[in-house]
Amino acid sequence: MSPRNVPGPTRPGSVEDFSINHLMNEPSIFDQAVRLHQAGDLATAESIYRSILTRHPNHADAFHLLGMLMHQRGQSMEGENLIRRAIAINPDQAIYHSNLGLIFSATARTDLAIAAHTRATQLDPNSAESWNNLAVSFCRADRIPEGIECFKRATLLRP
16 A cells, blocks of 8 residues: 555644554654643543553553543543552552642542652652642641641752
């Protein structure tokens, strides 16, 4: 079949374009989904993440970022479930726990947020962002002294 007979994408950068041009290059597809997600093209990024998960049902990063995307869209429960799946696959990624904690914070589940952020700081004690998130959660729970200590730790890591 000549290239002329290969169906083309509906628009450059569309999901169809990825399936034709990058079928065998999963990291490239994932990286493109991340770029689209960061650029705010949530619909295309979601389609690509879901396509990756269809072919690779244990792709923890795709579950994680799809979960964050769903949370961005206001579907926090679905986002939580997707990030929990990422954690089940790879429980040692601090960023998964940290972002799960952000979802808990956004949905007023402060105790769960504290637990998730605490786990993130255990996994990556050098993450100023995780310490800051934990500090905010402690303060929301009216646990100010603990929050101050976490803010101090975050500031030491990133002055």
